[in-house]
Amino acid sequence: MNLQTVHSILLAISYSQAFQYTELAQYVDDHQEEYVEALRDWVAVESDSSNIFKRPELHRMMEMVAQKLREMGGTVELVDIGEQELPDGQTLALPKVVTAQFGSDPSKHTVCVYGHVDVQPAKLEDGWATNPYNLTDIKGNLYGRGASDNKAPVLIAIIRTSTAFMWLYFYISLPQTITDLPVNVKFLIEGMEETGSNGLDAFILAQNDTFFSDVDYIIISDCGWLSRRPALTYGTRGNCYFFAEVEGPKQDLHSGVYGGTVIEPMTDLIGILDTLISPSGKILIPGIREAVAPLSDEEWKMYQDVEFNLDHYKNETGVNQLMYNNKVDLLAHMWRYPTVSIHGIEGAFSDSGTKTVIPAKVTAKFSIRQVPDMDPAVVKKQVTDYLYSVFAKRKSPNSLKVTMVIGAKPWLADTQHPLYEAGKAAVQRVFNMDPDMIREGGTIPIARTFQDVTGKSIIMMPIGGFDDGMHSQNEKISRYNYIEGTKLFIAYLNEVAQIKSTSV
Amino acid sequence: MNLQTVHSILLAISYSQAFQYTELAQYVDDHQEEYVEALRDWVAVESDSSNIFKRPELHRMMEMVAQKLREMGGTVELVDIGEQELPDGQTLALPKVVTAQFGSDPSKHTVCVYGHVDVQPAKLEDGWATNPYNLTDIKGNLYGRGASDNKAPVLIAIIRTSTAFMWLYFYISLPQTITDLPVNVKFLIEGMEETGSNGLDAFILAQNDTFFSDVDYIIISDCGWLSRRPALTYGTRGNCYFFAEVEGPKQDLHSGVYGGTVIEPMTDLIGILDTLISPSGKILIPGIREAVAPLSDEEWKMYQDVEFNLDHYKNETGVNQLMYNNKVDLLAHMWRYPTVSIHGIEGAFSDSGTKTVIPAKVTAKFSIRQVPDMDPAVVKKQVTDYLYSVFAKRKSPNSLKVTMVIGAKPWLADTQHPLYEAGKAAVQRVFNMDPDMIREGGTIPIARTFQDVTGKSIIMMPIGGFDDGMHSQNEKISRYNYIEGTKLFIAYLNEVAQIKSTSV
Structure with a gap:
């Protein structure tokens, strides 16, 4: 029985099963090595979008993403988004955008998961302790370029989606364990994020009345936590x-x-x-x-509440002195x-x-x-x-x-929106604590475009650790963040399913 | 009959032949392609002394030089000059120094030819039109890293020396064409010039009473002419x-x-x-x-006499404006x-x-x-x-x-010394004109050491063209400079032989 058939059977089955978080979480734990191997395959591709000579690798990366989604029975498209103009006047084909759709039940919310699979440049001689394109597990940390930014988070969304189907596949004889996606899930995966998401604005504009027409919420899973406490991000520079x-x-x-x-x-x-x-x-x-x-009083107060250790940050960066010696000033200048x-x-x-x-x-x-x-x-x-x-x-x-x-452009969201309330509930379920509400000093250019063009509500749910070294030497994601992050995603989609439609 | 034997026979023959400049020059013309091939072999070695990862190539280069000199029957040594300390505290073996000796007739002057076979870094992507390590002949110019600085000049000295023996070798049946070196020739070839001749100062100090004891004059063949007019160099920065x-x-x-x-x-x-x-x-x-x-009046007058075209220099560099708009100021700031x-x-x-x-x-x-x-x-x-x-x-x-x-350190010589007079006469013979008396903006660190340690008289006889692009992309030497430069060296050794011993 192939996956397409599994998928068809699934769609025919009633979606009435109760949410089985514990079983799903256990399933994720049991399949941890499989997920690490999947990440290894992806990290091995030098999908550096800033280096035109690596463009063939980037094309290959997009094909791998499409293939992964196809294997799960999604409706997958590789969409040509045109060419990039180089400084010397020549043009170069942009990596295609991958879209996928799982489920189209009108009684469910539809979320669109956005991520990217291009990476920043990395060379061993820049000071990496290990080959940046060979995922290396050292004491539970998985080192490799793109491991945290943004290949693991994209894989997490895919794993969560595949969990619904693969579980059925492996346990077909145990119908009581059948689960399903509580929401319809769409994917939008690009390959130019690190250099400004070239071509994606036009794509979103063009697809606003088609691909995005039935999307309720957009989930961006990029960036990282600020401390060991999980976080939800509501703004980027x-x-x-x-x-x-x-x-x-x-x-x-x-x-x-x-x-x-x-x-x-x-x-x-x-x-x-x-x-x-x-x-x-x-x-x-x-x-x-x-x-x-100007910085408002409310904002000042929010910054006060964030869990952030200046000494730890100073140790992490390794500088003798930070630019500011108090938490609020430092966070304000970071965000x-x-x-x-x-x-x-x-x-x-x-x-x-x-x-x-x-x-x-x-x-x-x-x-x-x-x-x-x-x-x-x-x-x-x-x-x-x-x-x-x-x-x-x-x-x-x-x-x-x-x-x-x-x-x-920068992006800023409303932290009181039900999408963020759902995020808080999911963090509570998986980690048994409240998340930090944070902003991000880095840039997710597309967040602003989603907001401006589609008018949909957007949440940014970071998975990476606060010390993952994104864009730096020795980038990593910990097994903890990768695996617990997968559970968070599982819990989150369930919470989103509970949002009352009037809140959209 | 091997070359050692030829050499032995030669040494046994009376050195009384008249100087046969015309025949030697003709011989050089006839063997031009052979000399270009020899340069090609040398340029193919990426003997970059500034890059520690290329050190094996540099060692290979020194072996090739030694082998070339050995083939001619010289007494050749590869002298270990110790190690280089790296910034991280580690050490790296320096390339050996090659010394050679041809003839030890006490009735003749002894010259020591100094040159280097290490090169500046070069990569195709720096903007080279051709592979920098594949000597490429374009319209009579031989492009390649080190072609002009300093592999061709070193080969010229070797060719001049080999001409004495090889001619015999090929024309053994025509004894009337036998020629010989008019002076004893020693070689000192190093591989660290481009990074400051690391280790050579100590070598010269150590060998001052041995290798240098019977040397009368030191000939440095590096740098280039200032215009199409041949030049003799009397100072470096x-x-x-x-x-x-x-x-x-x-x-x-x-x-x-x-x-x-x-x-x-x-x-x-x-x-x-x-x-x-x-x-x-x-x-x-x-x-x-x-x-x-301070700049003296005499110096100012000498600069006035130098053949130098500001417009041509401006075109050659491609700048919109030079730092100075008159010849004397520009030469003074260059030298x-x-x-x-x-x-x-x-x-x-x-x-x-x-x-x-x-x-x-x-x-x-x-x-x-x-x-x-x-x-x-x-x-x-x-x-x-x-x-x-x-x-x-x-x-x-x-x-x-x-x-x-x-x-x-910088170096400055006396332009009235017989060694320079001999140079002027040689230029007259080969090119039928007076040389420009010039200084060099670049550095030949060892010139100053030769002066300070050995006390010998030194001449710098440039072979490279004024537009050879040393240290730059698309470095080249023209066939004209390479081949006529060889003739100049032939003529020069003969002129040096005429210097009265009291002038030493």
């Missing part, structure tokens, strides 16, 4: 990512032979980068800080104030050793995390105007080109 | 190469998740780098400019004033794409070309004192470590 390119000589020059005869692009680039941020971390670009919504980070310089000498070169063309990469009420279009103008003006004062014969390559 | 490392978090952090909570090492590093150089290229480190010997170049930053994000990372540890690489009367030990103190003081003002929780990893 946006991200404006800039390239500042200074070009001078037509090719790299020997610094001995040519040094002293040309104004070096690196000197110019360092000079303009140094005008972005003060030594104490203050943003110096005119207009940026003025646009930020709801903008920051500028300079990530690096392309085109200069970056290897070990002592090359004596005058790099001809150097491109700085920096980004601004932005928050309500900032607007990416305005930020773009503020940054480019400022840098061009600073550069002009240098009277350099070199040329400067500033471009904003990502402009993702 | 020194090089103090610095690492400035700023360290903060214990590992890279996600700029969204952590941005706003830590003072980022990149901000600090950019901040201190920006205090090194003014926008117009002026060095801002206190004390550096004050130490420079005899110090400069600071910032080469790049290790540890930051340097690939294409848009990684959102807060790099935990970033190391800037910059160097100061220094000139008489600067002293590397003083420069080291000036730079480190200055940067630590600038950094302290930032009150950063991060840590700074400044180290000087190369401290190579």
Whole structure:
């Protein structure tokens, strides 16, 4: 009997079984190794969306996701979302978006689970203790690029869905254990999240009256907890990512032979980068800080209630001193104030050793995390105007080109919505405690688009641990978060099923 | 009959043949392709001395040089010069130094030819039009890393030496064409020049009373001409190469998740780098400019006489404007004033794409070309004192470590010495014109050591073209410079043989 048939039988069966959380949780525990193996297969794919040379891997990753969903009998589509324009004017096919549907019972709510399976760059020589594409279990932590951000959370949603069917498959002779999905589940899995979800906005706009028409709630399972306490996330910062390119000589020059005869692009680039941020971390670009919504008393109070240990955070980052020494200031600057980070310089000498070169063309990469009420279009103008003006004062014969390559908006939800109440109940059931209500310093660009385009209610339910090292060396997810997270998802869908339709 | 035997026979033959320049030059022309193939073999070895992972290639390169010299029947040694200490405290074997000796007739002068066979880093993706390790002939230019700096010049000296023997070998039945070396020739070939000739100073000190005891003159064949006119070089700048490392978090952090909570090492590093150089290229480190010997009237006049086309130089570099618009100022800043170049930053994000990372540890690489009367030990103190003081003002929780990893002295020779007169005569014979008397902005650290330790007279006879792109993408040597350079070397050794012993 194949899975398609199982699925058909299931759909024909009455959906009246009581919610069997304990049995499902036990089932998940029993199948833990299977789920780790599934994650291993996915982590092995270097689906780095920022590196155009890895695009074939990214395409392969999307096919694997589709295949996984197909195996469970879902209605799966790989949707072409067009091409990406590269800086040199060439185009590159975007990874397809995977959609899937399980169930279409009009008496049930329909949730759409959004996730991504692209990853940040990672190389062993960046300082990984293990091969970033070989999932490695060390003391119950599963190390690998994308393990926490965002492959395990996507797998969790798939596992929860498959649990309904696979359980039947294995225990077909024990009909009393048959369970079913308490809600209809749709999937929307993309492969460009780490670089700004290129092409997905257009997809959502185009599918608003079709794919999204019967969706009630959107569940985003990304980011991580803030402490050992589970969390629900109600806001993210946006991200404006800039390239500042200074070009001078037509090719790299020997610094001995040519040094002293040309104004070096690196000197110019360092000079303009140094005008972005003060030594104490203050943003110096005119207009940026003025646009930020003021911190309200209620918000201040909420931050007070969050479980957050400054000392632990300091130890975790390994810095000698944090930028702020009290919880509220630190959380506020982590979540709801903008920051500028300079990530690096392309085109200069970056290897070990002592090359004596005058790099001809150097491109700085920096980004601004932005928050309500900032607007990416305005930020773009503020940054480019400022840098061009600073550069002009240098009277350099070199040329400067500033471009904003990502402009993702921040997102903010209502923490009183039934979707969040359901989340609190699910956390209570699985972990026997209240979740922290948190925001996220990072960016889930699509959260804002879901809100603006579909008008649906959105919840962000993080699964990753607070110390997972997303985007960093030695990214991991713990078995605890992976497996308990799966149970949380099981409990959550059941809670969502209880939401009264008027609350939608 | 093997080459050893040929050599023995040769040594037994009277060295009384007249100098047969025309025949030797013709021989070189006839064997051009053979010499290009020899260069191809050498360029194929990625003998990058700055990259510790390429060390095996460097060892192989030294063996190839030794083998080449052995084939000609020279007395060849591969001399162990010890180990290199790495920043992490580990050690790595230095490439051996190759020495060779051809002839020991006390009635002849003895010259020592110094050269190096290590190269600067090069990767196709840096912007090379061809594979940098596959010598590629395009319109008479031979492209490849190390082609001009310094593999072809070393081969030229070897070819000149082999010409004496190989000619005999091929034309054994025509004794009237037998020629011989007019001087005894020694070779000293090293593999660490590009990173400061690590270990060679100690070697020279140790061998001063042995290898160097019977050497009259040292010929350094490195660097390039200044125009299409051949040149003799009488000075080089020194090089103090610095690492400035700023360290903060214990590992890279996600700029969204952590941005706003830590003072980022990149901000600090950019901040201190920006205090090194003014926008117009002026060095801002206190004390550096004050130490420079003033430009004399005689020097100013010499610079006036040099053939140098500012427009051509501007076109060659491709900049919109040079730092100075008159020949003397430009040459002075290229040759005899110090400069600071910032080469790049290790540890930051340097690939294409848009990684959102807060790099935990970033190391800037910059160097100061220094000139008489600067002293590397003083420069080291000036730079480190200055940067630590600038950094302290930032009150950063991060840590700074400044180290000087190369401290190579400048060198200056007397242009009236018979060794230079011999050079002028050789240039006249081969090219039918006077050479330009030039200095070199780059550094040949060992020139100064030869001067200080051995007390021998030194000449630098450049072979490379003015547009060879040493240390840059698409380095090349033209067939013209390679082949005519070989003839120049043939003519030069003959001129050196004429120097009266009292002039030594």
